[in-house]
Amino acid sequence: MKIIKVKDQAMGGQAGFAQFKAALDAGATTFGLATGSTPISIYEQLTASDVDFSDKTSINLDEYVGLGPDDDQSYRHFMQEHLFDAKPFAKSYVPNGLAEDADAEVKRYENIIDENPIDLQLLGLGINGHIGFNEPGTPFTEPTHKVALTQSTIDANARFFADEKDVPRYAYSMGIASIMKSKNILLVAYGEAKAAAVAAMVEGQVTEEMPASILQKHDNVTVIVDEAAAGQLSGNVEMTDFAG
Numbered sequence: 001m002k003i004i005k006v007k008d009q010a011m012g013g014q015a016g017f018a019q020f021k022a023a024l025d026a027g028a029t030t031f032g033l034a035t036g037s038t039p040i041s042i043y044e045q046l047t048a049s050d051v052d053f054s055d056k057t058s059i060n061l062d063e064y065v066g067l068g069p070d071d072d073q074s075y076r077h078f079m080q081e082h083l084f085d086a087k088p089f090a091k092s093y094v095p096n097g098l099a100e101d102a103d104a105e106v107k108r109y110e111n112i113i114d115e116n117p118i119d120l121q122l123l124g125l126g127i128n129g130h131i132g133f134n135e136p137g138t139p140f141t142e143p144t145h146k147v148a149l150t151q152s153t154i155d156a157n158a159r160f161f162a163d164e165k166d167v168p169r170y171a172y173s174m175g176i177a178s179i180m181k182s183k184n185i186l187l188v189a190y191g192e193a194k195a196a197a198v199a200a201m202v203e204g205q206v207t208e209e210m211p212a213s214i215l216q217k218h219d220n221v222t223v224i225v226d227e228a229a230a231g232q233l234s235g236n237v238e239m240t241d242f243a244g
Contacts, residue, residue, distance in 0.1 A: 001202060001221045003239040005230050009190045013041025015224050015242040016122075019186050020046060023120040030057040032121030032174075033083070034132075035075045038188050039122055040082060047086040056089050057116050061123070061132040061179075063095035065102075065146065065170035073160060091116075095144075095172035102146045105172060110144040113178050121182035125189040128152055129197045129210040133173035136209045142175035176214055184220040187212070192228040199232035 006012045020031070020042070031053075033039075060075060069076035076094045084092055093112050099105035123131050130136065133147040149157075149169055158164040179185070189198050201212040202223065215221045230239065 001215065001223055003202065003230070003233075003237060004222065004224045004242050005239045006224060006226050006242045008226055009041050011242060011244055012188060012190060012224050012226060013045045014244050016042035016186065016188060017045035017049065019222060020120065021049075021051065023184065024051060028056075028119035030059065030116045030118050032118040032179075032182055033058050033060050033079065034122045034124050035060070035062070035078045036124050038124040038190060042122070042188070043082045047083060051087065053087050053089045058089045058092045059113060059116060059118060060092075060094040062171050062173040063097045064168040065097055065172060066168050067097040069094070069097075097172070099172075102172075106144045106146060109172065109174075110178060113144070113174065113181065118182040120184045120186060121179060123179070123185060123187040125187055125194055125197055125201065125212055126153065127156070127193050127197055129200060129212045131176070131179060131187070131212050131215075133171045134176050134179075134211045136211060138176055138208060138211055140176050140180075140208060140214050143177050144175050145173065147171050147173050176211060180214065180218055184222070185215060185218055186222050186224070187215065188224045189229045190226045192231060194225075194229045195232040198223070198225055198229050199234075202237060203234060
């Protein structure tokens with residue numbers, strides 16, 4: 001893993017933008033995208049730039065079960081607001097939260113990933129080590145699947161909803177095996193609350209109880225962390241400071 005340390009999330013956006021720009025310059029055509037508060041500073045940098053995705057493909061990590069694309073809490077809506085409206089892609093894939101047949105939907109989505117190999121996959125990191133909605137205990141061999149969200153993930157997402165009871169209990173998510181197919185992976189984590197997960201991901205045992213630890217087995221992973229998120233890494237971890 002290549003670890004890049006930044007001062008704060010704003011600088012992390014600059015560092016993340018540099019990774020996207022390098023991928024584009026290297027000929028990347030397909031980008032795996034993530035939602036949540038963590039990637040917003042990267043999307044802000046992308047939308048403010050002159051980069052062009054109009055002939056590219058995006059594939060999102062996940063979507064809530066039960067929410068349609070027009071729901072303001074759906075991940076499709078999030079992507080439209082934070083990236084797609086300003087930087088449209090030729091094709092943008094997000095799981096169909098209203099699919100009537102869950103088994104058919106996860107197979108359809110995995111086929112999309114296979115037909116459009118991801119050049120750069122953007123990830124956040126849950127405080128319990130989840131990537132996408134792959135919670136602790138998810139098999140490393142799991143493809144795209146329907147996930148029952150843990151209470152800690154529901155609690156973390158509750159701030160986006162008027163009432164905790166409104167938070168969806170299920171989601172469609174790329175599986176860990178799906179994520180590991182990506183040619184390059186960019187994981188971003190900020191804040192002291194993520195420090196233990198960052199340390200376990202980078203230096204801990206590779207175990208399904210810490211889903212992100214599987215990234216130790218991938219050949220091309222870049223991790224962007226702020227000083228707080230890097231706080232529990234040992235002195236044995238080599239980090240590069242991003243100066244902007």
